[in-house]
Amino acid sequence: xxxxxxxxxxxxxxxxxxxxxxxxxxxxxxxxxxxxxxxxxxxxxxxxxxxxxxxxxxxxxxxxxxxxxxxxxxxxxxxxxxxxxxxxxxxxxxxxxxxxxxxxxxxxxxxxxxxxxxxxxxxxxxxxxxxxxxxxxxxxxxxx
Amino acid sequence: xxxxxxxxxxxxxxxxxxxxxxxxxxxxxxxxxxxxxxxxxxxxxxxxxxxxxxxxxxxxxxxxxxxxxxxxxxxxxxxxxxxxxxxxxxxxxxxxxxxxxxxxxxxxxxxxxxxxxxxxxxxxxxxxxxxxxxxxxxxxxxxxxxxxxxxxxxx
Numbered sequence: 001x002x003x004x005x006x007x008x009x010x011x012x013x014x015x016x017x018x019x020x021x022x023x024x025x026x027x028x029x030x031x032x033x034x035x036x037x038x039x040x041x042x043x044x045x046x047x048x049x050x051x052x053x054x055x056x057x058x059x060x061x062x063x064x065x066x067x068x069x070x071x072x073x074x075x076x077x078x079x080x081x082x083x084x085x086x087x088x089x090x091x092x093x094x095x096x097x098x099x100x101x102x103x104x105x106x107x108x109x110x111x112x113x114x115x116x117x118x119x120x121x122x123x124x125x126x127x128x129x130x131x132x133x134x135x136x137x138x139x140x141x142x143x144x
Numbered sequence: 145x146x147x148x149x150x151x152x153x154x155x156x157x158x159x160x161x162x163x164x165x166x167x168x169x170x171x172x173x174x175x176x177x178x179x180x181x182x183x184x185x186x187x188x189x190x191x192x193x194x195x196x197x198x199x200x201x202x203x204x205x206x207x208x209x210x211x212x213x214x215x216x217x218x219x220x221x222x223x224x225x226x227x228x229x230x231x232x233x234x235x236x237x238x239x240x241x242x243x244x245x246x247x248x249x250x251x252x253x254x255x256x257x258x259x260x261x262x263x264x265x266x267x268x269x270x271x272x273x274x275x276x277x278x279x280x281x282x283x284x285x286x287x288x289x290x291x292x293x294x295x296x297x298x299x
Binding site: 010013019022023025027028030031032033036041052053054056057058064065071073074076077078080086134 | 210
C-alpha cells in the first residue's frame with residue numbers, strides 16, 4: 001500500500017565519461033564543459049562536469065520504475081545544488097509526501113556518494129497511478 | 145551597482161518558436177533511453193513512447209549551429225558583464241506521452257528577469273523561461289519552466 005512516508009528503493013548510478021558522451025549525443029548538447037579538458041582547466045575545473053539535466057531523466061525513470069506499468073509522470077521539478085564530475089556515483093532517493101486518490105506526490109533527492117554532497121535538492125514529482133494501484137501496489141524492485 | 149539594466153528588463157516577454165525538421169524518431173527515443181540507462185520496454189519496439197524528459201532535454205528540434213561553447217540549443221544570449229552562467233533548475237509538466245511520429249514545435253518565452261543576492265552576498269540575475277512543446281496536431285505535450293542564473297562576483 002502506498003502511504004505518506006513510504007520510501008522508494010534507493011538507486012545508485014556511476015556516471016562515466018562514455019555515459020556522458022552518450023547523453024550529449026542523445027540530447028544534441030555538445031557543450032565543452034562536459035568533455036574539453038582545456039576549457040575545463042580555464043575555469044578551474046579538473047574533470048568534465050556531468051550535464052545536470054541528466055538527473056531529471058534519472059529521477060523520472062526512478063519514479064516510473066517504482067510506480068510500475070501504466071503509471072504516468074505528470075510533473076517533475078528539481079533544483080541543481082552542486083556540480084557532479086565524470087566518474088562519480090550519484091544516489092537517488094525518494095519519499096511519498098502525499099496521496100490523493102490515484103495521484104502520488106514525492107520528494108526526491110540526488111546526492112553524490114560517498115561524501116553525501118547534494119547534486120539536486122529539492123526535487124519533487126507527481127505521478128498518476130493506474131486505478132486501484134494506491135491500495136494494491138507493491139513497489140517494483142529497482143533494476144540491478 | 146545593479147546587474148539588472150533597463151535593457152535587460154525590456155527582454156521580458158520575448159518569444160521564439162522552433163519546429164523540428166522531422167519526426168522525433170524511434171531511433172532517437174531508443175538512443176536517449178540507452179543513454180540514461182532506462183530499460184523500460186515502452187521505449188523500444190514498433191510504437192515507442194519517449195522517456196518523459198527527452199523532449200525537454202534535447203536540442204534536436206532547434207536546428208541551431210553550435211556556439212563557441214559547443215552548445216546547440218535555444219538561448220537568449222543576454223549580455224551581463226562580469227557574470228557566469230549556471231543552471232538553476234527546471235519544472236516540467238508532462239501532458240501526454242510523446243511518440244516517435246511526433247514533430248515538435250517548441251515555443252520559448254522569456255517570462256521573468258530578476259536580480260537577487262546569494263546568501264554569501266553575491267549578486268545574480270535569475271532568468272526564468274517557459275518552453276511549451278506541441279506536436280504537429282497541436283496537442284500539448286509538455287511545459288518546461290527553466291531557471292538560468294547569471295552569477296556575479298563577490299565585492
